[in-house]
Amino acid sequence: MATDYDAPRRESEDLAEDSLEELKARRNDAQSGVVDEDEGAIAENFELPGADLSGEEMTVKVLPKQADEFTCSSCFLVHHRSRLAETKNGQFICRDCAA
Template sequence: MAADYDELRTDVKENQEQSLQALQSASAPTAKSVVLELDETDGLDANGPGGEIVAEELVIQVIPQANDEFTCHSCFLVRHRSQIAREKDGVAYCTDCEG
């Protein structure tokens, strides 16, 4: 007797049909209920992601440019004088920007 190996076994076929019936009978949420649920679980309010305002001051120490440094006119980074690639009309460019 020839066997058809592509055909599903009867127990697997029954199990698939039961799963399909269970999915079809399940009540799907409406679009409005999903939006309402998302709005309820949304934790952001007017104060921002953390929900609180932090009253701390950021303190940064600014160090002035030294005599052996320059500011690149292209990338605006402060570099050491050894990285000057070109200087024209009082404007310097670093080796990274001049490539």
């Protein structure tokens, strides 16, 4: 907590007289300057200089899980069989989650 050394000092009797409501009100006033900003909203308004992406559209071809792939029961990502670390009770665990 910041201390204002230029402020006049208060006597101990004055400090004891502060009510709980006054202290809560002062605390809320001090914290009212904090602003929660949505990072997603900030990123939406951010534009790269010289980049016109207004007509761009992404298309991704989604393939079903292949015979040589498995779904990790910990991170739920689809990995190639070479990434299989262990099998616990019939559940597959990838190398990243086993480490």
